Ligand SMILES: Nc1ncnc2c1ncn2[C@@H]1O[C@H](COP(=O)(O)OP(=O)(O)OP(=O)(O)O)[C@@H](O)[C@H]1O
């Protein structure tokens with residue numbers, strides 16, 4: 001590992017919403033390619049990276065529930081969306097010469113491997129980027145919770161949330177541009193102050209497993225490697 005690197009192994013949660021770029025829906029392949037490039041660059045520092053991809057660019061279960069539909073079915077649709085995104089990200093990584101495998105929490109053997117912790121660890125040990133698809137496999141969760149869960153299972157030293165904003169603020173900065181940005185917080189701060197950048201279950205799981213959370217902007221090319229090297233812009237949550 002390159003000297004000075006902060007974390008030897010991370011779980012990267014990639015925003016699904018970011019994958020749509022300026023299109024408003026679906027996947028902008030040039031964005032997926034750029035994110036894959038950032039992952040390749042970070043791996044060249046000697047960091048093990050596994051990935052959980054969101055599905056917000058395609059479908060969220062609450063969209064069904066808010067229109068009076070069945071939440072569980074909506075969540076199933078959302079989890080399927082994350083599998084589509086995972087396949088797109090794997091395609092982009094492979095194009096760049098990075099060996100990558102998709103493991104899904106929902107079995108679909110014709111398309112990708114099914115998740116097991118042992119399989120994931122073996123793939124990682126063989127040098128592959130493991131992309132976890134299908135969230136936790138259960139409704140009423142989000143891919144942030146899947147990120148926290150897989151981070152614990154993979155023995156990750158941190159959960160990196162690559163999202164639309166460059167850190168955690170006192171309020172959603174998209175709603176209040178005057179919100180205060182934090183450099184450092186504890187898990188209790190995030191939960192106690194109701195800072196909604198991540199869902200409560202995900203923060204609680206990382207707290208329980210003493211896993212720091214690093215929140216940063218997915219839109220800044222090269223930011224992942226910079227943060228790993230100690231120079232990037234992020235909010236770090238740790239106790
Ligand atoms: N206190 C806060 N600090 C920072 N961002 C916040 C805060 N409260 C709400 N947010 C919002 O939370 C968003 C991240 O939430 P979310 O996980 O739903 O999106 P995402 O990362 O794009 O994931 P996906 O699209 O995969 O669901 C940010 O883009 C930001 O607008």
Ligand SMILES: O=c1ccn([C@@H]2O[C@H](COP(=O)(O)O)[C@@H](O)[C@H]2O)c(=O)[nH]1
Pocket residue numbers: 016053054055056059060061062074075076077078079080081082134135136137138139140141142143144145146
């Ligand atoms: O464990 C999980 C993860 C996700 N879902 C559903 O998928 C969508 C998309 O995930 P995001 O985290 O919002 O990007 C989510 O809204 C849920 O509907 C799930 O049910 N279980």
